[in-house]
Amino acid sequence: MSRKEGAVERKIYKFYVSLILMLLSLSFIFPFLWLVSTSLKPIDQTMKMPPVWIPKAYYIEDNGEKIRVFFDEDEKVAEDSWLVEIMESARKGEVLLVAEDDIKKGTIDIDVQRADIVKTVNVRVKTIKSIPAGRYMVKEMLKEGDTGSPRIFYVKRERVEQKVKFEFSNYIVATRKIPFFLYLKNTLIVCFLSVIGVLLSSSLAAYGLSKIQWKGRDTVFFIVLATMMIPFPVTMIPLFTIFKKLGMTGTLMPLWVPTFFGAAFNIFLLRQFFMTIPNELIEAAKIDGCSEFQIFYRIIIPLSKPILFVVGLFQFLYAWNDFMGPLIYLTNQKTFTLSLGLQFFQSQHGGTEWHLLMAASTMVIVPILILFFFTQKTFIESITLTGIKG
Amino acid sequence: MNKSERNNLIKGLLFISPWIIGFVTFVLYPFLSSIYYSFCHFNVFEPPQWIGFANYINLFKDKVFWISLYNTFFYVIIFIPLSFIVSMTLALLLNTKVKGLSFYRIIFYIPTLVPMVALSILWLWMFNGEYGILNHFLIKMGVPKPPNWLADPRYAKPAIIIMGLWTLGQAIIIYLAGLQDVPRSLLESADIDGAKWYHKIFHIIMPLISPVIFFNILMSVIISFQLFAQPFIMTGGGPGRSTTFYLLYLYQKAFEDFRMGYASSMAWILFIIILVLTLFSIKISKKKVYYGG
Known part of the structure; x- marks a missing residue:
């Protein structure tokens, strides 16, 4: 086969690959189009066959x-x-x-x-x-x-x-029927408090597990990793009883209080990052008379901004999307998060008011998409990182 | 232990003290009490009452428990290979130096960002037997009587599997990154030896990225065993018991029937299944997975 023929063949092949990818990506976008289209229809046009795309x-x-x-x-x-x-x-x-x-x-x-x-x-x-x-x-x-x-x-x-x-x-009707803004407020409270909690507690623990040499450190680190092996259903019931005894069920507290006490995966991620920071920096700071906490606060934290951003971002996303936690702990309708509120609305009005359900779903999805578009590079990089090296 | 060692120990413990408190209250204590509850009659309102192995014995006699186990294994066994084929195919296609790579990557990733509740509601609507867009297309493609998906016990599980295939973005991105790490020189020398594309895929690429594949599949198996939100929102476990997956049944026992002891014993069986599977696959992986430098 001559070189030229090979080039033509490659071009044809590339064309087919692009075509397949385009069709596939269309099928990935397609449900979103249907979502938005339904959310903008009057009720009668949601129930039509063949479907109406443009209301x-x-x-x-x-x-x-x-x-x-x-x-x-x-x-x-x-x-x-x-x-x-x-x-x-x-x-x-x-x-x-x-x-x-x-x-x-x-x-x-x-x-x-x-x-x-x-x-x-x-x-x-x-x-x-x-x-x-x-x-x-x-x-x-x-x-x-x-x-x-x-x-x-x-x-x-x-x-x-x-x-x-x-x-x-x-959209306006949906915000009134769901109480969207109340649930938005609840969700944001959980998101922000849990992001702060995770960043504080996990970075402290990660520092203790990487930059201070102490007896038993490796054992503790092993335990941290081992806790990741425990599936949530195992601790779910006792956690519920603990929060019930503490009078926290029906409030947002069970969703953010634990984040102030460290989360294994985040500790692991931060520790791996802290390990790459040269010890000379710390030694130098010690000579200058910095205390351990000052080193942590003045040197490690500023150097770790990118990884802290990743940890915070993923915690925010987790808190925004979490369904099972709110379902178990939030026994009071006034404290529902968006996920739970949306599910509650669906269970009450499901089967008929599809246009409102789709409008509400869109409103829950869009903030996440906006967040993603501003941070997509970080997202893709950190998935690759945790997926391959994890 | 000298003074500076003791100093370091105190400092170290101080830094991880929040974690220690969290570990004891939110992990260790619940973990241990979960074992204890699994041997108790416990309804939250009264203190737990020791009943020995009764929960476990009743579980083995509970038909729905077996159904939920069957449903879950059905889901895992069909979904995992299917999701691997789909995500690996997409990753391989994306790895052909195609134009607009970052665009496709974003498109395939976006569905995984959507809150599960919104996703489930959207698919509930798409699967709607009467007005759903999916059946509209099936009719157009010549299927005379498309199934009533989530309302039909035969099609409810496949429907949930199909929906799962829409959220493979994470796996696609991870596989793609793995593929990009495969040294070009190896593929080029295979070209010179006259290797066909499938030779390259099965004899060079797959073995080289097997650690990534292994880790990813193991993770998705663990997650699949804990399938919850989709059946909870879309079907409530029905029709019949066709989508009563393990965790859904556990939840119903714990938080609808308040049989917390019973549910705890279910949780422990789940834990043991996952643990055994994990250890077993790690053992196999030592033989089959290639861990290069």
Whole structure:
């Protein structure tokens, strides 16, 4: 094979690789598009097959008034019909749309239920309006807080005006239904306190395990590593009983108090980093009369900013995303974090209000994505580091 | 022990004292009381009452316990190989000096950042039998009657596995970094010897990065045994008991039925399973994994 042919082959091969990667990355992004799309729809358009990707708003004009309506292609009046009012029986006063052929001498057959028995009876009706075939039934979309029943119109297709409209109000409604801002506040309290806790306690322990030579140090370090082997379910129940005895269940404390007492993996990471700081620096500082704590505070900490940033970042993310901790400890709705609040809302309203659920989910995801975009380099590097060297 | 040694010991202990307090209260004490509770009747409201091995004996008679164990093993056995194939394939594709590497890396990583609750709710919606986008595509692709995923006991576990494949970003990035460490010279000399791409993958690349693969798979096995949020949020363990995974059942026993002793014995069985698996795989890895310089 000549060199040139090889080059062409490589180009074709590269093209295919790019194509496959593009398709795959599309499938990774795709659920997010669906998430955002659903979050911006009015409720009726969330439940449509085939799905609506770009939400639309429909309007009709009635006596100069522009009315927002629900519109569905399926709601077409099939044959010439009349809008009639029932004049007798238990269903007196009800307004119905009846096919013209079904009205016989001003009466129609309807089902009337009495107790458990459904009976078909013939009742007199008053015709209100003729609705020719081909009209569409549209229903007024009530505004938040409107009472009363929505008006129904039968209109020609041309009279329905349609416009692309993103329902940003879903987000506002979702923040009110969930109490989003209360849960956001709770989540941020846990995030910030636990970041401070982890940074303080783990860096102190890591210093003690790397820069001071003392008897038993290696044994202690081994124990630190060994604790990583214990899965959370093993200590979960006793931890719950401890916090219950301390009266902390139902408060945010169980989620951040333990972080002030060291976390094995972070101690390990920080220790590995501290080991790379030359001991000469410490010796020099000692000669200058620095105490051990001053060395830690004035030399080690400033030199370790990058790794401290990584530890803090991952703790923040962990606290933001954590679900099982809050589920177990937060017995009071006022102290829910976003994760737990979102799950609670889903369990209460799941199955119907998908647009609000998606809006709320988006609001929980977006802050994390913003954080990621500003720190992606650190992220990727530290995953590689902990994944390969860990 | 001379004076400076004693000094250092005191200083060392002072620095790690927060950790010692934390270790005793939040690790050692819970760890030990968990063993104790597993031999007790304990409902949180009354003090634990020693009942010997009764919890363990009842567990072995508990049908749902076996179902949850089966479900969990089913998940681990299907998900782990599948996730390895998917993430390694993606890493290999990304390692071909393709344009836009950092873009793809970000795209594949982003799903792993999403809070599990939001992720589960999103997939619950995508798997929706009636209005879900997934079935819409399946119908378009010619599947006449796509499954009702999470509402069908046969498809609920596969659905959770599929969703898991969406969050492999971390493994992809780690494998990619491993692949980038493979010396070019080795691959080039294989080229000269006329090796095909699959020779290179299976005889050079895989053995060289086997420590990374080993560590990563072990970690994901441990995590998979503790699958919780997805079934809790998406199915509550149903339909039937088809998604009652081990930790979900443990949680239900502990925090819904308040049978904390019973749940503790479940926790210990889980711990032993994970421990045995870990030690066993470390033993195997000593033979099979290549630890170069």
